[in-house]
Amino acid sequence: MGCFPCGAKSNHNGKKQLPINNTFDHQIPSTSEKLKVNSVSNAKKDGESDHIAVRTFTFRELAAATKNFRADCHVGEGGFGRVYKGLLESTNQVVAIKQLDRNGLQGNREFLVEVLMLSMLHHPNLVNLIGYCADGDQRLLVYEYMPLGSLEDHLHDLPPDRRPLDWNTRMKIAAGAAKGLEYLHDKANPPVIYRDLKCSNILLGEDYHPKLSDFGLAKLGPVGDNTHVSTRVMGTYGYCAPEYAMTGQLTLKSDVYSFGVVLLEIITGRKAIDNSRTGGEQNLVACARPLFQDRRNFAQMVDPSLQGLYPVRGLYQALAVAAMCVQEQPNMRPLIADVVTALTYLASQKYDPETRSVQGPCTGSSTPRMRRE
Structure with a gap:
């Protein structure tokens, strides 16, 4: 499901200051008058040092890159539309090209939000936007190509020739995705609420390096004395x-x-919502909550495809992090910075399936404590 808003520069405290496009002023919280209101074009004129300009493409260029959007170039689709693998003739660069489905769930507003967001926000764990096409009624986005697809492709409904992710890779992906979210929450100013975090939006590059993608639903977070942003409910069920x-x-x-x-999906291998299961078993969080109460249940929560090849202590700690994140009361959930600290620690503890032992810095220490506010 889908929705909207905006675009980055640096202020005195080192955070990325998002220039707010005038088109979306009505979406900005009332206490944000102190923020400088700029259009993206003004940011370019001001010569922002951390702004990386995106390219504009003609529809003809992108049609050529995808061999006229041929079926064998089609690599996936989502709420925005179809995604194609393409080769830019001008730079000989392999890219992913998303073509807006004019009858789809997301539209012109989400297209603009994504262009503004990704042209301004840059981090190793956010997908790179190379450019876009707004040629006539055509709307296309051009990204770096992520050769390993999405996290969802490696967790659910695996084809026979695809090996399940091992424990070390799962923790690496979890830590990297958390770092991307931390950048949006703590480095951007005002903070950015991603709003559509799910396995299909975590793309994987070489060596399973994760990057968050699809920013069409992103929203400026609360500023000043505001505690929240009120908006119509958008996102993905589960x-x-x-x-x-x-x-x-x-x-x-x-x-x-x-x-x-x-x-939880990374740990259990289960889908957030699995309609193939019986009613009480369909919602992953609802199933997990009773099991969190007793460590003796933890072994039955781990993905069977791991075949027992995981560190017991690491499993307990990872499930403890997940349990805190899905608390019903938001003030009981940890800050994303503390989630990053915990998962970076777990990712550093390399599990050797041959010896079934863990090696890494500070092996004997415990997962860092988490703050909730």
Whole structure:
């Protein structure tokens, strides 16, 4: 499901200051008058040092790159539309090209949001936007190509020739995705609420390096004395925080909840919502909550495809992080910075399936404590 808003520069405290496009002024919280209101074009004129300009493409160029959007170039699709693998003739660069489905769930507003967001926000764990096409009624986005597809492709409904992710790779992906979210929450100013964190939006590059993608639903977070942003409920069923789904009140902790669902999927190998299961078993979080109460249940929660090849202590710690993230009360959830600290630690503890031992810095230490506010 889908929705909207905006675009980055640096202020005195080192955070990325997002220039707010005038088109979206009505979406900015009332206490944000102190923020400098700029259009993207003004940011370019001001010569922002950290702004990386995106290219504009003609439809003809992108049609040529995808061999006229031939079926064998089609690599996937989502709420925005179809995604094609292409080769830019001008630079000989392999790219991913998303073509807006004019009858799809997302539209022109989400297209603009994504262009503004990704042209301004840059981090190793965010997908790179190379350019876009707004040629006539055509709307296309051009990204760096992520050769390993999405996290979803490696967790659910695996084809016979695809090996399940091992424990070390799962923790690496979880830590990297959390770092991308931390950048949006803590480095951007005002903070950015991603709003659509799910396995299919975490793309994987070489060596399973994760990057967050699809920013069409991203929203500027609360500023000043505001505690939340009120908006119509958008996102994906199974990942939305309960308070957001019920009230439309969006906070940074809404993203933390969604991350907790993703972390549970990484650990268990189960889908957030699995309609192939019986009624009581369909919702992953609902199934997991009773099991969190007793460590003796933890072994039955781990993905069977790991075949027992995981560190018991690491499993307990990872599930503890997930349990905190999916707390029903948002003020009980940890800050994403503390989630990053915990998962970076777990990713550093390399599990050797041959010896079934863990090696890494500070092996004897415990997972760092988490703050909730």
